[in-house]
Amino acid sequence: MSDRFQVLFLCTGNSCRSQMAEGLCREFRGDVLKPYSAGIEKHGLNPFAVKVMREINIDISGQKSKTTEELSVKEFDYVVTLCDNANESCPFFPAKTKVMHRGFDDPPKLAAGAANEEEALIHYRRVRDEIKRFILTFPAALDAEQFPGGDVQKATSQE
Numbered sequence: 055m056s057d058r059f060q061v062l063f064l065c066t067g068n069s070c071r072s073q074m075a076e077g078l079c080r081e082f083r084g085d086v087l088k089p090y091s092a093g094i095e096k097h098g099l100n101p102f103a104v105k106v107m108r109e110i111n112i113d114i115s116g117q118k119s120k121t122t123e124e125l126s127v128k129e130f131d132y133v134v135t136l137c138d139n140a141n142e143s144c145p146f147f148p149a150k151t152k153v154m155h156r157g158f159d160d161p162p163k164l165a166a167g168a169a170n171e172e173e174a175l176i177h178y179r180r181v182r183d184e185i186k187r188f189i190l191t192f193p194a195a196l197d198a199e200q201f202p203g204g205d206v207q208k209a210t211s212q213e
Contacts, residue, residue: 058088059131059193064140068093068119070100071136071158074182077107077114078189086193090130092122094143100162102171106178110186132196136185152196158184 063075072091079089096119107114122145133153135141141155161181165174188195 058084058086059196060088060090060127060129061132061134061192061196062122062125062130063089063091063134063136064093064122064144065091065136066093066139066160067095067097068121069097070103070161070178071181071185073099073114073117073119074103074107075134075136075185075189076117077112078182078186079192081112082186082189083192090125090127091117092120092125094121094140094145096121096124102161102165102175102178103182106175106182109179110182154196156188158188 061079063072063079065072068091072093076089076091079087083089098119099114099117104113104115130147130151133144133147133151135144135153135155136158137160138157141157144153147153158181159177161178164177164181168174168177
């Protein structure tokens with residue numbers, strides 16, 4: 055039995071934000087947290103997310119896009135929703151699971167009007183770095199009443 059807390063990062067398509075959060079958490083907080091990611095839907099792993107993570111020497115290319123139903127683990131200590139859609143559509147988790155929301159901008163949406171790849175990657179890098187700053191607050195932030203910065207709801211257990 056692991057003494058690490060199991061945390062699920064949940065967003066709409068499990069293609070970008072939740073994948074980056076899983077990789078960042080594994081890299082920077084893997085000693086105390088066992089991270090997973092999933093989506094309300096499955097959109098495939100975003101190649102730009104893989105690229106900007108590789109820039110900071112974190113390889114997420116082996117991660118797969120999946121829904122919560124496809125996860126081998128079904129019980130989590132914490133579920134962190136990373137977008138409003140996931141927060142509003144969050145599936146039910148057992149009462150012991152603390153579900154919290156910390157929204158981040160959607161890089162593909164931000165990059166939609168980019169003139170070229172380099173311009174698009176600027177948005178992915180910004181969101182990656184914001185998620186990294188958030189991950190670096192773990193595990194203390196998981197039990198705090200609010201996460202530092204941003205539009206954050208109080209962490210509560212689902213009843």
